Amino acid sequence: MEPATARVVIIGAGHAGSNAAAFLRQYGWPGEIILLGEEPVLPYHRPPLSKAWLKGEATAESLALRPAEFYGKQNVALRLGAPVEAIDRGAKSLRLAAGEVLAYDHLILATGARARRIPLPGADLPLVHTLRNAADADRLKAGIGPGRRVVVIGAGWIGLEVAASARALGAAATVLEAQDRVLARVASPALSAFVDAAHRRHGVDLRLRVGIEAIEPDAVRLADGTRIPADLVLLGVGAVAEDTLARAAGLAEPGGGIRVDGSARTADPAIHAIGDCTVRPLPGGAMGRLESVPSATEQARQAAADLCGRPVPAPEVCWFWSDQYELRIQVAGLAQGAALGVFRGDPAAGDRLAVFHLDAAGAVQAVEAVNAAPEFMAGKRLIALGRPVSAARLADPATPLAALATA
Ligand code: FAD
Secondary structure: OOOOOOEEEEEEHHHHHHHHHHHHHHOOOOOEEEEEEOOOOEOOHHHHHHHHOOOOOOOOHHHHHOHHHHHOOOOEEEOOOOOOOEEOOOEEEEEEEEOOOOEEEEEEEEOOOOOOOOOOOOOOOOOOOOOOOOHHHHHHHOOOOOOOOOEOOOOOOOOOHHHHHHHHOOEEEEEOOOOOOOOOOOOOHHHHHHHHHHHHHHHOOEOOOOEEEEEEEEEEEEEOEEEEEOEEEEEEEEEEOOOOHHHHHOOHHHHHHHEEEOOOEEEOEEEEHHHEEEEOOOOOOOOOOOOHHHHHHHHHHHHHHHHHHOOOOOOOOOOEEEOOOOOHHHHHHHHOOEEEEEEEOOHHHHHHHEEEEEEEOOOEEEEEEEEOOHHHHHHHHHHHHOOOOOOHHHOOOOOOOOHHHHH
16 A cells, blocks of 8 residues: 555544544545534634633634635545434445545544543433533523522533533533532642632632532432522533444444553554544553543554554653633643652742652652743643652752752
């Protein structure tokens, strides 16, 4: 097969898929590129859906990842409103829901994730929403406004962002969380406490360690019988890999997701997978899922480089951000399992937080920063460096950040 005539088909026109098409051209892929998206709109930024877009601070145009002309100019055949129904790995072809069969020489699966549903009585009532795509966001936006009562189930990133946006829009917000702290799965107790305090300061009725019995047409009923009146309920209980196609084709893990290596290769040499649908190598060597724009972009680059016969870039430090109220939260690395947390500056100061998480050897494995971009950037560099640092110097705001790597 000559690359000049080879056809790459990308399934899923989200962050990962759109970036993969762009990187393929950037790295010199000479053949055909077909980008298939089930949604009817140009590939767009998902993060604003719970933040600026929900608050009415972003235009529809600003959501698009790239202007429509980009795809034509780059000779990428972008087909929107084109869900793929099945993959035939033996025949190296796929079938669109509309019936058309397309052959591929190489396939990239970039199908993302879908909102997790929970088997809760009333979860299918009309007041219940999930948030994954632009259509979800439009419905949600229509239901949030002054005086409305929004109940968020789940204090993860998206649930908390929606609560913050609801408050900004003048709605009352209640957040219900089963764990004993917000962001329990993804943040250290220090960051959880900081974010918790911010929500309470902004008038969110935040309830931890609560069980939910049922959703009713106008309320959420808790396990202890309390009824929390609701006009709108957001189920923010996480996302699961969208691996339906891969599963039917025998490429999905039993626990969900498509397993890939550090080059985004799957077990099938003709198929790469990228973005939220993957189970990928994590820092420290474990395998797991990372649902973030930087991860989707990194894997898009890996797949494109691999297909173009270029060296696959070295793994990046994983990172994530969230905006809530006046808080710009930035996290790099994974704090779980760290041996020591080191605060830089006073964590009780209220308006900013910087905490570095050190591994057993004294190297920085994660940094959590709120309104502390310089500390975040320094932490990211230190994680990449992987060398032990002096915890005392790290903690001392008088030590210039630039000097820490040499400590
Ligand atoms: P997606 O962007 O979800 O794209 C997958 C696409 O594949 C979708 O358009 C889907 O319709 C399509 N698809 C699926 N199946 C098929 C099929 N069979 N045929 C055709 N098309 C198909 N990350 C951050 O780093 N920071 C943030 O602040 C942040 N905020 C977020 C806020 C919200 C509300 C959401 C939902 C996500 C947020 N994320 C954030 C996560 C980030 O958006 C995702 O990690 C990123 O979108 C992953 O890109 P992806 O291409 O893998 O998946």
